[in-house]
Amino acid sequence: MLTKRIIPCIDVDLDDDGNPAVYTGVHFQDLEYTGDPVEMAHAYNEAGADEFVFLDITASADGRETMLSVVEQVADEVFIPLTVGGGIRTVEDIKETLRAGADKVSITTGALERPELINEGARAFGSQCIVISVDARRRFDDEGEHFVDVDGESCWFECTKKGGREGTGIDVVEWAKEAESRGAGELFVNSIDADGTKDGYDIPLTKAVCDAVSTPVIASSGCGGPEDMYEVFTDAGADAGLAASIFHFGEYSIEETKSYLDERDIPVRL
């Protein structure tokens, strides 16, 4: 049986000396230094991570170079899938990232601004390596297309750009369907509202996306512990659960998370 994937997310920035460093934040802000990305990747691999997501949060040319060298170092020694995102806007960016050893690229703003990038990437490298990432934000007005009930209020989810700093007016559910039809092989669903809160994933958001598409969905943002993973797998239908701070700060290990899920009959790779 296909297992649910547990994925640590590693946000890579440059420290004051220009070296790669992992940072963890709340609501996509207030970042705190957490460690060395390559060392963390090794430790998580030993601990049984099913995959890694690396995000370049520098959004600078220097950051990009550094990121590719981190990816090379990890890919050469850790034999599990790597997804790399941050600042990918062209087919050339995708190619460069895959060549460094990534198996998949995660694209957010680049695809919203030019949706054809999804078709071009899928055609050149296969759908399996094109992950479309959304940074969703709840909106309680009538400007969306797909509404769900959240605590008695009608809510829709808007795609944002630039780490949540800019709205787009695009409905996440519509965008997810479009991304799938253009050739996205996986969807990565972040929530600006839930990010870093540890109050649990945005279940209505994740469920709305899972119900709308047949490609695998990675739930992200808000995980505070194994019970949140359980909830997003059972109540929302996610295929993978991503977490950063609970793992980085050692609150829960990947082993603990997996055995919690295993005891509750969620299939995991032990």
Added chain:
Amino acid sequence: MESTAVSEQELASVAIVDYGLGNLRSVTRGLERAGASVEITEDPAEFRAADGVVLPGVGAFREGVENADPLREDLLAVADRGQPLFGICLGMQMLLTTSEEAETAGDASVTGLDLIPGTNVRFAEGQKVPHMGWNELAVERDHPLVEGIDGEHAYFVHSYYAVPDDESATVATTDYDRRFPSIVANEAGNVFGTQFHPEKSGETGLQILRNFVEICADAE
């Protein structure tokens, strides 16, 4: 098995067939870790010189077959000489005869290498496709490639799966709503493939790559 000890010895030489597809970095590093010296090449003379040949691949069947077409006779010669030929993911599907994927693309005439007669079919409607993630291997019969393996998880990404005409070609199966062949091999045993990516399947994948390198070393 100590992977580090093995890798220092370079037990066998492996040629990875370069037919213009994708990222060969991980499979190269994985094979090196498993003790092989690796050459990425499109030169048939290098296939002949190597102890074993890997046919990698991601993407679509038709593109794969067409890209590899100039090397078709050379790959058939590898199999014919009894050299180990290991297809990975799309590379495994290309060992079979046909694929529904080529038909939906409007060209049923594209044929694979036909080294393991059979067809590649698409997962049913209503299933999440691609089948992406870690799934379990159930070994159905002996083959040196699965030495020390049974019940472990491997990493899959695919929308089509192989159905060999002869059931005995199936070495291992995996359950994704239905049981499908996840490792296949020909009758002689020197041509085989995995639907999953051993180079992305952690320790289980490395064990399979070590087994492959041993097969290559024994074939010398």
